[in-house]
Every structure is written in structure tokens, then in C-alpha cells.
Amino acid sequence: MSGEMVSAALSGEEEEEEDAALGYYDDEDDLEAFSDAELGCEDGVLGFSDSLNGEVKPRILLMGLRRSGKSSIQKVVFHKMSPNETLFLESTNKICREDVSSSSFVSFQIWDFPGQIDFFDPTFDYEMIFRGTGALIFVIDSQDDYVEALSRLHLTVTRAYKVNPEINFEVFIHKVDGLSDDHKIEKQRDINKRANDDLADAGLERIHLSFYLTSIYDHSIFEAFSKVVQKLIPQLPTLENLLNIFISNSGVEKAFLFDVVSKIYIATDSSPVDMQTYELCCDMIDVVIDISCIYGMSDSEAGLPYDEESMAIIHLNNTTVMYLKEVTKFLAMVCFLRKESFERKGLIDYNFHCFKQAIQEVFDVRVKVQQNRKLLSQRRRSKLTMANGELGNAH
């Protein structure tokens, strides 16, 4: 009965285009607007002008003073580096940009600006950088004196806002692992107040800053990143709704949609998230990927050992079952349910199948819109070229 309800609610088109679904987020074909020389970049994987890609793959900048922890955050979240190894990371001496986009749902760029370089130098095109940005994360080292960091935050935020008022400004009060709970709250209150006072003095109180306490030594950095990314996903309400329908019809207590590489959750149902549940999900993803890496791949294979066959079941000692299943190339669902509910695994799997189809339909719409816009702009361009040609002949 419940299965039918879900299938009725979720199913739409009959055809299942698995390959298309798996390739939703590939945006390399669309990177056309700026040449590498204009961008001053080294690897050339960039498409600032392409706002559509920005919608499907949220684009995020990570900025902050020297040694605030930017590279460490990137390495720990996206490269599975252990926090202790970041002690040996070398400081970046020039403006350095790195893309994290090929293996994850999250498209993410780190702009590492060494302290002494003025990135508002007229030869440096900051307008172009901010124009295509969805979120700007500014990292402040909470264990250091943060007066300079706050003035740079103010400068960065005000300039960025002028270029693109749509940017979400996210402040990571970082390295809080060394602080007591009271001290953490006190730091957050102080930084929040000073940063907002500076904006008010400049008559810019409409700029909204969000603050997070983070550390690479626990899950707070993943949790904060999840919240930043979720704000940039236009399909979020639909994803949440689908997860709500799925859990209520399957006897599941909690379900998360995870980006497997980064362990960022891009959506969850509307019941509250507690940190422990989230940490368990992260641990489960680690176990699945690590075991698959060691035992699931042949020597010739490369890349992430994660495919449509990927799934795992873990029975906890408190009668809770954790169930992980592949949704797309980058995404997995992790759910929590009671042992009794798991006896109806057939129903859960059927509902999951409907859920997966619905997710594909959601992203299909985006792909179609993207393709239509591309076609339209191509037509416009060729019309313009023809008109110019005719004008040239008339002369």
C-alpha cells in the first residue's frame, strides 16, 4: 500500500535514462566564456560566466588571511587528508586557485590570497571572480588575533557585494578545537558583533553574514560546509520533500542525501539533525569507500570505488539499522531505521527505486533548461553573425 502511494507520488516518465542522470553535473562542455589568460589561472577549468552551472554545481570561494587554515579545510574535506597531516602543508606564496569539481557534486574553488598581496589591485579582475560566485567563505583563525582578519573580511565582503549582491557570505570561525565551550561562544559573539558593527558603520547593514564554529579535528567543518552548500541548491525544497515522502512511507526514521566524496549532506528530511547521527553517516561512508578501495577494485581500475551496485547495511547494537544506497554517480542516501522496520526491506527498496527515479527527473528538468538556453544563445549568436555579414556586404 505504502509502496503504491510513493510510486504514485514520485513516478512520472517511464524511461529511465541512467547515463544521462549520471552525467548531470559534468560542466566541462559549457566552459566557454573566459580564456585562461583572462582568468590568470593555471589549470583552465573555470566557467565563471556560466550561471547555470553555478546552480547545479554550487560554486564556492574560500578566502582568508595567511595560515588561517584554507588549504587544510580543502584537503581534509575534499582529499581525505587526515587533520594531523595538515601540519606539514606549506604556505602558499602566490595567488593560488584550485578546483574541486571533477569528482564531487560540489563545485568548489579555493582562492588562496597570501596576506601581502592586494587582490583589489586594478590589474586583478575581482569583478569577474565575484560575478560567478554563489558563496564566499571567509576563514578567521580563532586562535590568533583577529583584528586584521576582520578588516580584510569587511573589505572583501563590501567589494564582493557591490559586484554581486546575491553572494552568500559565510564566516568560518576556525580552529575552535583549542577553545573551551564558553570561550567558543564568547569568540563567536565578539566576531559577529564587530563584523556587523563595521558593516553598519559603512551603511551596509543589509549584508547578511552567517557564522560557524569550525575545526578540521571534528565533524564541524563538514557540517558547516553542508549548510553552505545547501543554501546554493535551488532544488533543495524538492529534495527535502521527496525525502519526507520516502521516510514516511518506508518506516525510516531519518534519511540523508550525501555527496560521497566530501561527506557533505546536500539534503535531509525535515526532522532535526543531531551531530551524532551525522557523524555515524560520515563513518559509514568512510567504511564503505575504504573497504571498496582495498577489496573492491582491480589493480587496473582507477577513481572512486563507487557505482550503482554500491550499498551497505550496518546493524548497530541499539536495534538501529543504517542503510546506504547509491543514488547517482556522486550521491548516496544514508538512512536510519528500527530493526523491525528493516524486515520490510522489499518495500524500502521499492520506495527507494521510486525516489531515485524522482531525483533523476528533478535533475532532468535542469538539464533540459540548460540545453534549451544553450540552443537559444547559439541561435542568437548565429543570427548576429549573419546580420553583421549582411551589413558588411551592403557597404
Ligand SMILES: Nc1nc2c(ncn2[C@@H]2O[C@H](COP(=O)(O)OP(=O)(O)OP(=O)(O)O)[C@@H](O)[C@H]2O)c(=O)[nH]1
Ligand atoms: N588546531 C587547528 N589547526 C588547524 C586547523 N585547520 C588548520 N590548522 C593548522 O593551521 C596551519 C595553517 O593551515 P593552512 O591550511 O596551511 O592555512 P592557509 O590558510 O592555507 O595558509 P596560506 O597557504 O599561507 O594562505 C596548519 O599548521 C594547520 O595544521 C584546525 O581546525 N585546528
